[in-house]
Amino acid sequence: MDHGAGVVRGGAAGHRLDIRGVGDHHLVDDDQIRQPDVVQGQVVVLGLLVQREQGVEHGVVRNRETWLERRDEEQRELGRSRQPYCLIVGGGLASVDVAKIHTMTLTLEKLAERGIECDIEQLETKGIPKVLESHGLTWDDLGLKGVTVFYRRRIEDMPVMSAPEGADAAKLEKVYAGRRRMLDKAMGKYMFSLEQCSAPEALIIEDDRVVGLVLRRTKIENGRVIPTDETYERRGAQVLSSIGSIPEPIEGLPMKGELIAYTDWDFGRIEGFPTLFAAGNVVTGKGNIVASRKHAKYVSEEAVEQYLGLSDDDEAISEGLERPGDKAANVAEGIASHLDTLPPADPAQIEKTLERVRARQAEVGTDDDYEAWIAHAGKPC
Numbered sequence: 033m034d035h036g037a038g039v040v041r042g043g044a045a046g047h048r049l050d051i052r053g054v055g056d057h058h059l060v061d062d063d064q065i066r067q068p069d070v071v072q073g074q075v076v077v078l079g080l081l082v083q084r085e086q087g088v089e090h091g092v093v094r095n096r097e098t099w100l101e102r103r104d105e106e107q108r109e110l111g112r113s114r115q116p117y118c119l120i121v122g123g124g125l126a127s128v129d130v131a132k133i134h135t136m137t138l139t140l141e142k143l144a145e146r147g148i149e150c151d152i153e154q155l156e157t158k159g160i161p162k163v164l165e166s167h168g169l170t171w172d173d174l175g176l177k178g179v180t181v182f183y184r185r186r187i188e189d190m191p192v193m194s195a196p197e198g199a200d201a202a203k204l205e206k207v208y209a210g211r212r213r214m215l216d217k218a219m220g221k222y223m224f225s226l227e228q229c230s231a232p233e234a235l236i237i238e239d240d241r242v243v244g245l246v247l248r249r250t251k252i253e254n255g256r257v258i259p260t261d262e263t264y265e266r267r268g269a270q271v272l273s274s275i276g277s278i279p280e281p282i283e284g285l286p287m288k289g290e291l292i293a294y295t296d297w298d299f300g301r302i303e304g305f306p307t308l309f310a311a312g313n314v315v316t317g318k319g320n321i322v323a324s325r326k327h328a329k330y331v332s333e334e335a336v337e338q339y340l341g342l343s344d345d346d347e348a349i350s351e352g353l354e355r356p357g358d359k360a361a362n363v364a365e366g367i368a369s370h371l372d373t374l375p376p377a378d379p380a381q382i383e384k385t386l387e388r389v390r391a392r393q394a395e396v397g398t399d400d401d402y403e404a405w406i407a408h409a410g411k412p413c
Contacts, residue, residue, distance in 0.1 A: 117177040119245055119266055121232050122274030123190045125321065128215075130274045131179045131224035135160060139223075142174040143167070159221035171223050179224040180266065181274075184231040184250050184257050188212050194323075233263055235271070242271050279314045299335045309335060 097105070118134050120127055136155045143150050148167055155163055164170055171178075183190060188208035192215065195207045219225060229250045236244035244267030249260045278290045285302060286293040292310065295303045300310025311328035398405035 117268040118179045118270045118272060119268040120179060120181045120272045120274055121245070122181065123183040123185065124274075125192050127181050127183075127274035128192065128218055130272055131181050132156070132218070132222045134179045134272075135176075135223045138176055138178075139164075139174065142176065155222075160223045161220070176223075180268075181224060181226045182230040182232065182245070182247055182266075183226060183228050185229065186252055187215055187226060187228045189252065190215060227266075231257070231259065236265060236267065243267050245271055299331050 118131075120130055120134075122130070133152075136152050139155060139160050140150060140152060146167075146169075150163060161171065164173070188211050190211055193207055193211050195204055199207065215226060227247075229252070230247045231250050232245050233248045234246040235242050236246060244265055246263055246265055249262040249264070251258050251260055279292050281287055285305075292302065292314065294310065294315065295301050297315060300315045302308055302310070309331055311331040312324040316323055316327050397409065
C-alpha cells in the first residue's frame with residue numbers, strides 16, 4: 033500500500049516485510065507487524081518510531097549540496113575514500129591483459145574478504161561473472177567500480193586481431209567484426225569497459241598526486257585520428273599506460289626521430305655494428321606479443337644461427353613471416369668476412385664494456401647472482 037510517505041509491501045506469513053521510503057530501506061519480520069500508521073513521513077510499527085530521511089528538503093538551507101554537486105564529489109573521491117577505479121590508456125592485447133589482471137586481482141581480494149577461496153586461473157578460465165555466480169554473488173555485490181580502457185581510435189580499429197596484407201573491404205569488415213566480438217567477450221568476461229575515440233590530454237594532479245585524466249574526444253577520418261573540440265574528465269585511483277614503447281636512445285647508436293636508424297629492418301641491422309642484431313618490438317614497433325616473438329625467432333634462427341654456424345637447414349623458420357631468399361645466409365657470411373679483417377678485441381675496451389655492465393647492475397640493484405636478486409626484488413608479474 034502506498035501512503036505517500038513510503039511504500040509498504042507485505043508477503044506470506046513467515047516472510048519479511050519490505051518497508052521502503054524515499055531515503056531508507058527497512059526489513060522486519062511480517063509476523064511482528066500490524067497495519068502501520070503513517071505520520072508525516074514516519075512509519076510507526078508496534079509503537080516503534082522508524083525515522084527516515086525525507087526525499088525533499090524545504091526552505092532555505094545554507095550551503096546545501098545539489099544532486100550534481102554530490103555526484104561530482106563522489107567522482108572526486110573515487111580511489112580515495114571510495115572504491116578503487118583504474119584508468120588505462122592504450123589499445124591492443126597488452127591493454128586488455130592489464131585490464132584483466134586488475135579486475136581479477138580486485139575480485140580475488142573481495143572474495144577473500146568474504147572467506148571465499150579462489151585463484152586467478154579460475155577467474156581467467158571461467159570468467160568473473162560465472163565464478164561469482166557459483167558463490168551466489170554478482171559483480172555489483174563486490175562494490176567495485178572496475179577498470180576503463182581509453183583508446184584513441186574505434187573499437188574495431190584495436191589491433192587484437194591482425195588484418196591480412198592486401199585485404200579487400202569485405203575481408204576488412206570481417207576483421208572489424210571479429211575484433212568487436214573479441215572485445216565484447218573480454219569485457220563481459222573480465223568486467224572492464226572501453227571508451228573509444230578518447231585520447232589523453234593531461235593529468236589531473238591534486239596534492240602532488242595523480243587523481244585522473246583529461247581526455248579529448250577524437251574522430252577517425254580516412255584512417256587518421258582527428259582531435260575534436262570536446263574534452264572530458266575521468267578520475268581514478270590509478271592511471272596506467274599501456275601504449276607500447278619506443279626504444280630508449282643508446283649512446284653511439286644512430287637514431288632517426290624516435291626510432292633506431294636501421295639499415296636492414298628484416299634483421300635489425302645498424303650501420304657500423306656488424307655483430308649487432310635487433311629483434312621484437314624495437315624493430316616491429318608493435319605491442320603484439322605474437323608478432324614480436326615471431327620476429328625475434330626469425331632473426332635468431334635465420335641470421336644469428338647461420339652466423340654462429342648452428343643452422344642445420346634452409347627451411348623457412350617462422351610461419352607468417354616472409355623469408356627474403358638467401359638473405360640470412362648472406363648476412364651471416366658478410367659478418368664473418370668483416371670480422372676476419374678486424375684486429376683482436378682490445379682488452380681495455382673489453383674491460384670498459386664490463387664496467388658499463390657492472391654499473392648498470394648496480395643501478396638496478398643486482399649483480400652476477402641472478403637468483404639472489406630475483407629473491408630480493410620479487411618475481412616478475
